[in-house]
Amino acid sequence: MILRIEQDHNRFKQIIRGRIKKELKKYISSGELIGRRGKDYISIPLPQIRIPQFIYGPKQTGGVGQGEGALGTVLGAGEVEGGKQEAGNQPGEHLLEVDISLDELAEMLGEELELPAIRPKGRKNILSNRDRYTGISRYGPETLRHFKRTYKETLKRSISTGTYRPDHPILIPIRADKRFRSWKSAAMPQANAVILYMMDVSGSMGEEQKEIVRIESFWIDTWLRHHYKGVEIRYIIHDAEAREVDRETFYHTRESGGTVISAAYKLCSKIVDLEYPAEEWNIYCLHFSDGDNWSQGDTEECVNILKAQLLPRVNLFCYGQVESPYGTGQFLVDLKEAYGDDERVAVSKIENKDGIYQSIKDFLGRGR
Amino acid sequence: MANLPKNLADLQEEIEGHARSYGLDFFPVIFENLDYRGLNQVASYGGFPTRYPHWRFGMEYEYLSKSYSYGLSKIYEMVINNDPCYAYLLECNAVVDQKLVIAHVYAHCDFFKNNLAFSKTNRKMMDVMANHGTRIRRYMDAHGVEPVENFIDSCLSLENLIDPHSPFIVRERPKDLPGTEETRPVVRRMKSKSYMNDFVNPPEFVEARQKKLEEEAKRKKRFPESPQRDVLKFLVDNSPLDNWRRDVLSMVREEAYYYAPQAQTKIMNEGWATYWHSKLMTERLLTDAEVIDYADHHSGTLGGRSGRLNPYKLGVELYRNIEERWNKGRFGKEFDDCEDLVERARWDRKTGLGREKIFEVRRHCTDVTFIDNYLTEDFCREHKLFIYDFNPKTGMYQISDRDFKKVKQRLLFQLTNFGQPFIYVVDGNFRNKGELLLQHKYEGVELKHDYARETLRNIQRIWGRPVNLDTVVDEKTRRISFDGEEFEEKEVSDKVA
DSSP: OOOTHHHHHHHHHHHHTTSSOGGGGGGEEEEEEEEEETTEEEEEEEEEEOOOOSOBOSTTOOEEEESOOOTTOEEEEOOOTTSOOOOTTOOSOEEEOOOOOHHHHHHHHHHHHTOOOOOOTTTTTOEEEEEEEEEEESOOOGGGBOHHHHHHHHHHHHHHHTOOOTTSOOOOOOGGGOOEEEEEEEEEEOOEEEEEEEEEOSTTOOHHHHHHHHHHHHHHHHHHHHHOSEEEEEEEEESSSEEEEOHHHHHHOOOOSOOOHHHHHHHHHHHHHHHOOTTTEEEEEEEEEOSOOSOHHHHHHHHHHIIIIITTTOSEEEEEEEOOSSOOOHHHHHHHHHHTTOTTEEEEEEOSTTHHHHHHHHHHTTOO | OOOOOHHHHHHHHHHHHHHHHTTOOOOOEEEEEEOHHHHHHHHHTTTOTTOOOOHHHHHHHHHHHHHHHTTSOOOOEEEEOSSSEEEEEETTSOHHHHHHHHHHHHHHHHHHHHOGGGTTSOTTHHHHHHHHHHHHHHHHHHHOHHHHHHHHHHHHTTTTOOOTTGGGSOOSOOTTOTTOSOOOOOOOOOOOOGGGHHHHSOHHHHHHHHHHHHHHHHHHSOSSSSOBSOHHHHHHHHSOOOHHHHHHHHHHHHHHHHHHHHHHTHHHHHHHHHHHHHHHIIIIIOOGGGHHHHHHHHHHHHOOSTTSOOHHHHHHHHHHHHHHHHHHTOOHHHHHHOOOHHHHHHOOOOOOOHHHHHHHHHHHOOHHHHHHHHOOHHHHHHTTEEEEEEETTTTEEEEEEOOHHHHHHHHHHHHGGGGOOEEEEEEEEETTTTEEEEEEEOSSOOBOHHHHHHHHHHHHHHHOSOEEEEEEETTEEEEEEEOSSOEEEEEOSSOOO
16 A cells, blocks of 8 residues: 555655755754664764744753752753754764665666666566466366365355255365466566676776775666666686686686686676577676787677677667776777677776766666 | 443443443444454544545554554544544453443543533534545645645644634734724824914825824734734635645644643543543452452553653642542641641541542643642652652753742643744744744753754745744844755844744
């Protein structure tokens, strides 16, 4: 049941986020509730809007209280003019709780970056049949017999034919009494998504570059999860060779050695071939590197793999080039040359952390 | 409408009977059992599920649901002053809580019905609120959500500018009453013999003079005739508003008047309900198994953070104190004059008037008169009341006094006009330019300055012409003016009364 208040509640939240009625923004105060979680005191943010009225100023008003205490006993801190309400006599440190769900976060991301909603590809093609037991039928296998209905039918028949004896209520169902559960097959459009992250972990990728990848992939995860029900994520790292790893390893491995990007693309293409048929999955490939490929020949091979195997299947292929002091960044130039106007390919150059913002926009701004 | 399940309906009937046998007198009560979301919703709407849409109800809902889901507080019950009374119960409460709450509700309902402050409230408010909801939704359809909501925001900014006593006073005399017409000003004539009259008092001069006098008298005629505290009414009657805006403003005003008595009797009403639920529970309703839970929840209601005044507690203790005093005859001159503390403590004339007295008190008093008449020095000492103040040196609130007179005075000050400043309309044609002049009746505490300015902005939106407020800023009499674009603040010489 949707409550009527939800509408007002949403409107309030939108005002707080500054989306509507910006003139109220100056009346917003960042209040908090102090709660407890185990031993810790936590702060639950509670933004409030106070409509201005003729009221007394805070400082000059004291009040009446009740309890022990000599004159001069401190009760609590006063309100600092223009500042935040101090926590007063609450003990302990506050653990700040960000009271926001990932879904809300994704929404805010979308609003902030003005991202278009994703159109899952080929909705019509991606169907799966789901059986739902919704009805009753006269025919069916014994395993699906509906006991209660069958019993009722038997009872009805036996009463109407006069064979029912209340003192000896034995009922024997015949074929015509039996009722079975029946199902309908409904074609459910399914929107599953898989994200394949590839990262170059060659010697030239430093901690800072990986941090950028981490942050960026977090936001992309959040956005895609907001749009798809089941999101699977696979991680591939590569230097001169490529292998699939778990999440932890993905973000924390540092290897040395050269860079052969085609190895990663081959592996990626293999995974897609084996596990993610393009008719059923929305496939997102993201590759992060510093753009310093081993040889021009390998780059050509990459372009070929992309063209022949990956691009026909994926929703989006993103290449993010993280700036590093060692890389030449040639790969980005080559990719752009090959696929400059292909809308399935998004390339972006991320110079530093501030570049993440623009890069997310580059990647997700196409609504694919 | 979710009616009560059988066990609660039986309980309700039983409790209603007990309540009547104690002499409580109430409207029929309709109970509904809601889950916490439903109850939070109703509470956010100030008790009326059909109210008009506005974000501030959503804000209230956010607060209530966060406090509930983090286990900080929950609402046990909600009761609406209406005939019949509506009361909402929280579905998941234990039976002992439901008993307590039902008893509590009947006492509230008795209070609504019998307390004089409520005598002028609309007892069909359920319907009125639903009508307001429909009308505002219709305006939103016609003019857009945003303009209507913005205008409501402006109106709410003035919501407290009402005169809670006005429902009891016929303020404006009907216009065309014979004998109330003002005497026409007459030009004074020089004394003269009749044959000299036309020369001493030339007719054309007299006529011109007469005309001038009349014009002046007209201009001098005050508007409003005397300072008006019901600023909202003045604005409804005299602002150049579209019909829908005038209607919204008058709806906000009507709702403010409906809620005013509840704010005027917070201590009394909660005290009364607490008095009766504890009486009914301990004398009639509790089973042995429930005693511990009841004691726990009852003390939760009466407890609270140390140092804070809890209206439930203050109220119930005062009623009990009054009952005891009138049972033992501790009132009147003889008792007041007695200075022997031992004798006072033992004083018992077996007058037995207590119950009768508290019923009388609940009929006639509001919080202000309740405290003024019945808060005694003994009570103040027994219950360790004190006043606290802001100490600018330490930046802290500190206990500053335990003197009875000061405690009482402070308490009364906080309760008078709900602890809000008095604002009057003094001139609706200020400077003879159709400006509005408001006056803050200064009583030693200044207005919150930034809020005052913003409020003035909202009044200007309604009034259309420039608005002015005479108040005190930094201990100097100032006039804050807003003409729709800019604020101006000037010291004024004429005293703010």
